[in-house]
Amino acid sequence: MSEVRLQAETRTEFGKGGARRTRRAGKVPAVIYGHGDEPRHISLPAREFTAAIRHGGANVLLTLDLDGAEQLVIPKSIQRHAIKGTYDHVDLLAVRRGEKITVDVPVVVHGDVVAGALLAQDATTVSVNAEATHVPSEITVDVTGREIGTQITAGQLDLPSGVELVTDAETLVIAISEAPTELDLEPEEGAAPAEAEAGEQASEDTLGEGEEATAETPAE
Template sequence: MSEVKLSAETRTTFGKGSARQARRAAQTPAVIYGHGQDPKHVNVEAHGLMMALKTPNVLISLDIAGDGTELVIPKAVQRHPLKPVITHVDFLIVKKGEKVTVEVPVHTEGELAAGSNMLETLLTTISIEAEATHLPEAVTVSIAGLEAGATVHAKDLVLPAGATLAVDGETPVLQIVAPQAEEPAAETEAEGTEA
């Protein structure tokens, strides 16, 4: 995964008014923490950040004006409930070669075996541990030919080289279920009734 370079500046004022002012100036408030350092409060260019966060677990090189560069990954992203706006981001500092635990989306590919079986997704993401600069965007599992009753567990997922599961291997991720038979409608007319 390649790094996304974004510019940021140190934030010295706090509170809702300060956050609104930053958003009006096309910036997103954020905090950077990790590696025993004191948290750094920054404002990040909003549009570049929004585009970068379309990739799960994106690796970001934050160029902080007058304070050097930090290599970070997003740990918590807060979004406005109604508008397509990111209101705040928590970044975790990472170093090349270091392993981190992240949630990655689980994608499916292929078609189920013939019939009207249904795919039931139990987990949309899976927790894995991987090298910070080589985080996968997603884990893909094939459902081709799976019959009703089949279950895919976490241990069945094919992870990229160097990545390991951070959950129990027996954790069910998805299963194939047979359609439920509809119960016959109750008889509307009683048998043997006299007028």
């Protein structure tokens, strides 16, 4: 997996106001959890952190230079701005080399199924247990030439050496079915006239109600 070194700073301002000021300064508010220690509030350089996630994925291993010491962490939860796409806040998990952790890893599909088939991906991530320094950035599935009726479960995924599946092995990840044809998408014969007839009947009923109401209204 990718490993990136970042310069981090201890954060002394908390709450929404403090977080806004941190972001205005070009940094991302973050909190480090793990190993039974008290949470540590820090800030990360926004540009470098964004680049780390872009190139290393959501499970990128980060070595933080923090208060004269090194701290190894991986992102645990990332909050992004709904419109701008910038990072609003990050929860980080403190890890040690050789330590095993459980994380969610994206499942990425490659290749094309046979003509006339439709691929549905039911699970976009699976949980795995792996050494903190060897967490895969993604798990790939090649569906090239896969036939209609094919189903791929979590237990059938090809995991890297040393990585153990935590998700239930029977969890459906990918299903390949027959793609709908133009005939399947066309309305059933007679459906349109029936709708038109229903619309005409509704208009007649409405008109009748209007005429009856007018008849009951006394003349001025």
